[in-house]
Amino acid sequence: MNKAELIDAIASTTGLSKADAGRALGATTDAITSAMANGDGVQITGFGGFVVRDRAARSGRNPQTGATIQIKASQVGSYINNSRGRVECLKSSSIYC
Numbered sequence: 001m002n003k004a005e006l007i008d009a010i011a012s013t014t015g016l017s018k019a020d021a022g023r024a025l026g027a028t029t030d031a032i033t034s035a036m037a038n039g040d041g042v043q044i045t046g047f048g049g050f051v052v053r054d055r056a057a058r059s060g061r062n063p064q065t066g067a068t069i070q071i072k073a074s075q076v077g078s079y080i081n082n083s084r085g086r087v088e089c090l091k092s093s094s095i096y097c
Contacts, residue, residue: 007025010025036051036052045082048082049079049080050077052078053076053077054073054074055076057073058070
């Protein structure tokens with residue numbers, strides 16, 4: 001499902017216009033992005049959550065030269081599926097669970 005299909009699904013489920021559903025989706029993603037940028041997680045009961053995880057510094061290889069390089073520590077966003085969402089996903093036989 002892409003963004004346009006998600007907006008259509010929100011509009012048909014809630015009775016909102018597509019424009020309003022698009023604004024609602026935009027506000028939701030903006031709020032999640034803003035919280036994660038501040039280092040906070042977002043938990044949505046019955047769905048899952050979004051958290052910021054620390055990625056340790058590590059060594060890697062430059063694929064062109066084969067030289068060893070140091071990769072800096074960083075923070076990455078991650079999705080955590082809750083158990084209810086995982087069960088529903090497994091029931092759907094999706095390859096993305």
